[in-house]
Amino acid sequence: MKQPSAILLCVLAFWAATAMIVVVFMLGDDTPDCTPAGSTAPTSTTPATNTDTVLVGDAKPAPAPGPVASMGSRVWPVAPGSYEISDVFGSRGGSHKGVDLAAPAGTPIYAAMDGVVAESGPASGFGEWIVLDHNDNGAQVGTVYGHMYAQDLLVHAGDQVKAGQQISRVGSNGESTGAHLHFEVYLDGGRLTGGHAVDPVPWLDGASAPSGQGEAAKPVAPPCPTTPGGGVDNLQPGKVPPDFEPWYRKAGALCPQISSSLLAAQGRQEGGWSPDGGAKVTALSETGAQGPAQFMPGTWQSWGTPVDEQGNPTGPPGTGDVHKPSDAIMAQGRFMCHIAEAIDGWIASGQVTWSGDRRVLYLAGYNAGEGAVLASGGFPSGHSDYEVQTRPYADNILAMEPEYRALV
Numbered sequence: 520m521k522q523p524s525a526i527l528l529c530v531l532a533f534w535a536a537t538a539m540i541v542v543v544f545m546l547g548d549d550t551p552d553c554t555p556a557g558s559t560a561p562t563s564t565t566p567a568t569n570t571d572t573v574l575v576g577d578a579k580p581a582p583a584p585g586p587v588a589s590m591g592s593r594v595w596p597v598a599p600g601s602y603e604i605s606d607v608f609g610s611r612g613g614s615h616k617g618v619d620l621a622a623p624a625g626t627p628i629y630a631a632m633d634g635v636v637a638e639s640g641p642a643s644g645f646g647e648w649i650v651l652d653h654n655d656n657g658a659q660v661g662t663v664y665g666h667m668y669a670q671d672l673l674v675h676a677g678d679q680v681k682a683g684q685q686i687s688r689v690g691s692n693g694e695s696t697g698a699h700l701h702f703e704v705y706l707d708g709g710r711l712t713g714g715h716a717v718d719p720v721p722w723l724d725g726a727s728a729p730s731g732q733g734e735a736a737k738p739v740a741p742p743c744p745t746t747p748g749g750g751v752d753n754l755q756p757g758k759v760p761p762d763f764e765p766w767y768r769k770a771g772a773l774c775p776q777i778s779s780s781l782l783a784a785q786g787r788q789e790g791g792w793s794p795d796g797g798a799k800v801t802a803l804s805e806t807g808a809q810g811p812a813q814f815m816p817g818t819w820q821s822w823g824t825p826v827d828e829q830g831n832p833t834g835p836p837g838t839g840d841v842h843k844p845s846d847a848i849m850a851q852g853r854f855m856c857h858i859a860e861a862i863d864g865w866i867a868s869g870q871v872t873w874s875g876d877r878r879v880l881y882l883a884g885y886n887a888g889e890g891a892v893l894a895s896g897g898f899p900s901g902h903s904d905y906e907v908q909t910r911p912y913a914d915n916i917l918a919m920e921p922e923y924r925a926l927v
């Protein structure tokens with residue numbers, strides 16, 4: 520685990536509730552992600568959609584949202600435009616006690632109201648969590664923030680916080696497979712003091728956007744490069760099935776960090792097509808991954824789209840055919856570019872330390888989630904899967920990659 524840098528632990532000592540001056544600290548660790556071309560949402564910088572499992576907690580049924588008072592006192596926990604809702608309150612048979620706001624790892628998280636920190640630390644299923652207690656015009660209210668990493672907890676139990684104060688950053692810790700904030704709201708008490716969970720979305724209706732104090736808000740994402748985007752179409756003709764070949768050529772050119780030969784070797788490793796040149800498409804792996812690029816269903820929701828002849832998306836994320844070479848391989852390329860940009864940013868900011876071939880980390884991010892790279896500050900560590908699965912995955916692909924390169 521990396522040590523957090525001192526500047527990132529900086530907590531605002533003062534708060535001017537009426538200040539109109541937005542203080543923007545350029546910390547340099549915000550990696551501009553890109554928005555897939557053709558995406559309907561200009562803000563969909565979302566990485567792999569989370570599939571966090573049921574979080575521990577009481578299973579009281581959720582009542583209808585209660586009356587809402589003093590709207591001005593509420594602030595969105597993640598800046599509008601920097602997230603998309605990846606799971607709703609009450610899903611998973613009613614056991615999902617919050618809303619999932621998918622956003623790139625590192626996106627600032629803000630306190631939703633003035634209050635006191637009841638807990639800030641590890642919690643089963645949540646990775647690290649922060650529990651806040653609030654007094655909403657005399658009513659006891661609680662909010663909960665989950666899946667962060669320990670180095671991103673910016674407040675401690677007992678601290679007073681102000682609405683809109685940055686308290687943490689989005690992570691993918693605990694029972695989560697993609698960066699998101701799991702956010703809960705409790706009425707008639709807090710999370711730990713007998714409150715009952717309600718749907719956070721109507722509760723937040725009318726809430727104001729955080730002012731961006733503490734850290735710079737994520738910059739508006741530039742569009743992903745369309746072909747050619749600086750990547751290399753270096754695929755040797757005839758090395759992959761004919762119906763796959765044009766798509767590896769297009770996808771490999773999407774960004775400078777990847778190449779057609781890399782994506783083809785990755786496709787080979789993923790087992791999406793047989794090595795004898797047949798076009799056999801694996802329907803399902805043991806883990807539920809699908810199609811020639813072996814997308815998990817939740818990840819496909821963020822990256823899968825239909826594409827036109829040039830490989831440009833023609834529909835919103837989550838559509839398209841995960842089994843179709845065109846849709847799957849272009850999504851593979853876009854997702855790899857997203858991971859590469861994130862990891863390059865973390866290396867630039869010192870959050871990840873790596874001096875070798877960065878493709879090792881990009882591939883590890885594809886296999887284990889880029890959040891695992893961030894959490895480990897390098898190649899994912901701390902879980903046996905990383906040794907027996909992720910490491911050979913990356914090594915095998917890089918060993919095979921030269922076979923797919925055109926002879927120069």
Ligand SMILES: [Zn+2]
Pocket residue numbers: 571606615617618619700701702
């Ligand atoms: Zn959740």
